[in-house]
Amino acid sequence: MFIVTIILGCLLGVAVGMNLPTISYSYSGYLAIAIIAALDSVFGGINSILQKHFDIKIFVSGFFGNAILAMLLTYLGERLNVDIYLAAVIVFVGRMFVNLSMIRRYYIEKWNNKNKITK
Amino acid sequence: MCLTIGIICILLVSVVFVQVKTVDVIENSGVSTMRESELRSELASWKAKNEEIENTIKENEESIEEYKTQTQTEQGTLGLLNQDLQKAYMSLGYTNVKGQGIEITVSDGNKRVGYGDLLVLVNELKYAGAEAISINDERIVANTDIVDVQSKFILVNTQRVMSPYVVKAIGDSKYLESAINIKGGIKDELEAEGKNISYVLSDEILINKYNGNLEINYGE
Structure with missing residues (x-):
């Protein structure tokens, strides 16, 4: 059920995204940082599902909150002439790697257990 | 819950696509990859260069004008000299x-x-x-x-x-x-x-x- 929804959502997203107009360059930096933040939330969500403490409220608030916060920080950095978005990128991508490694570990453990049982 | 996740998927994927498209467009059009501040400084430097060049053009035009008047007067004196020379040759007997x-x-x-x-x-x-x-x-x-x-x-x-x-x-x-x-x-x-x-x-x-x-x- 979940997987069908995700695939359907992705396909619909491709269709919508293809038809949307491009944005101006000065805003594309904000959008990029928002995408990184959202992806971080997605991987965090997947990890939390696997750890069995997933909460849709935390996920949705993290998804939008992180994106908006990242954009605000980027804007602030632009105002202050400091590249704050770099810090945001480092933090989000770092967390993304951590989450991915957790996911990997979970599946490897699962596979190992399966092998043990069959033996 | 399914609906929320679906909406989020749509949102995320569509935004990613918009961003990819934007980056593609920008990479195809050189100047726009620059930040606004960079463009501004670039513009300022080009303006300064332009001004400089215009000044040199003006200077060159002035010197050309000078040379022109000079050559005109020189031609005048040259003509006079030639006439004198012709006269001198005539009185010396060097011409038919x-x-x-x-x-x-x-x-x-x-x-x-x-x-x-x-x-x-x-x-x-x-x-x-x-x-x-x-x-x-x-x-x-x-x-x-x-x-x-x-x-x-x-x-x-x-x-x-x-x-x-x-x-x-x-x-x-x-x-x-x-x-x-x-x-x-x-x-x-x-x-x-x-x-x-x-x-x-x-x-x-x-x-x-x-x-x-x-x-x-x-x-x-």
């Missing part, structure tokens, strides 16, 4: 001269024509305002010699000349004529001595240029 004048033919009769006769003739013509004189096409110039060698032959410009002597002179033909023709003048004298003299007035006397060198070796 054409104009109204007289052609006198003197030949031996009962008595031979001496170098003194030619000297007197040339002198008379000069007195009458002749601008150019030649004897048998030997141009009379500042250092022309008219001498005889052992009373046998006459040298003009160290070239031997023989009877009949054709003396051409350019100048006011009336003056020249009267200088020759005057009573008791050279014509009468020569005829009295038994030498032949005749003259023709013409509007187109041609006197060739002096072919030698006017070298100055000792004077300073």
